[in-house]
Amino acid sequence: MANNKLTQQALNRILRGSHGHVWWRGKELATVQKIENKMTGDFEDVNVCGDPATYAVYNGWSGEGTLEYLKVDTEIAHEIVQAMLSGDFPECEIITLLENPSTGKRERCRIGMVTFTEANIANFEKKSIITESIPYKFSDFEFLEVITY
Structure with a gap:
C-alpha cells in the first residue's frame, strides 16, 4: 500500500484565501469575500485538405472577473453607475495579494x-448581511510576484 500522506511541509505550502488582499483603484477593500479572475484564449x-x-x-x-465584498458603503456602486450614465469610464x-504566512511566499x-x-443598486434582504458581487472585464494582466518552490 502506497504512502499518500502529505508532509507538514507540504501542508504549510497550501494557500488559503483568508490571507488574501485586494486593492481597487489604490484603496484596500477590507471586506472582500471573494475575487475570481480568468483569461480565456x-x-x-483551421482545417487543411488531406489532413484529418x-x-x-x-x-x-x-479577461473577466468578479469581485464580491460585504457592503459597507456605496462608493464602488456609485462610481460604476455614474460611469454607465455618462459613458465615461475611469x-x-x-x-491582488495572496500571502502564505507559513512560508513567507507571496x-x-x-x-x-x-x-x-454591471452595478448593484438598492439590493437588500431583511436579517441578511448585504454583499455585492460586481462582474467586470479586463484587458491587461501581469504577475507582480510569483510563488515558486
Whole structure:
C-alpha cells in the first residue's frame, strides 16, 4: 500500500484565501469575500485538405472577473453607475495579494484596464448581511510576484 500522506511541509505550502488582499483603484477593500479572475484564449479552428486533424490558431485573449465584498458603503456602486450614465469610464486596476504566512511566499497580480459591466443598486434582504458581487472585464494582466518552490 502506497504512502499518500502529505508532509507538514507540504501542508504549510497550501494557500488559503483568508490571507488574501485586494486593492481597487489604490484603496484596500477590507471586506472582500471573494475575487475570481480568468483569461480565456480566443482560438480559431483551421482545417487543411488531406489532413484529418483540426488545428487551433490563437487570436488573442479576453479577461473577466468578479469581485464580491460585504457592503459597507456605496462608493464602488456609485462610481460604476455614474460611469454607465455618462459613458465615461475611469481607468481602473485591481491589485491582488495572496500571502502564505507559513512560508513567507507571496503571489501578487495586477489586473488592468478593468471595465465594470454591471452595478448593484438598492439590493437588500431583511436579517441578511448585504454583499455585492460586481462582474467586470479586463484587458491587461501581469504577475507582480510569483510563488515558486
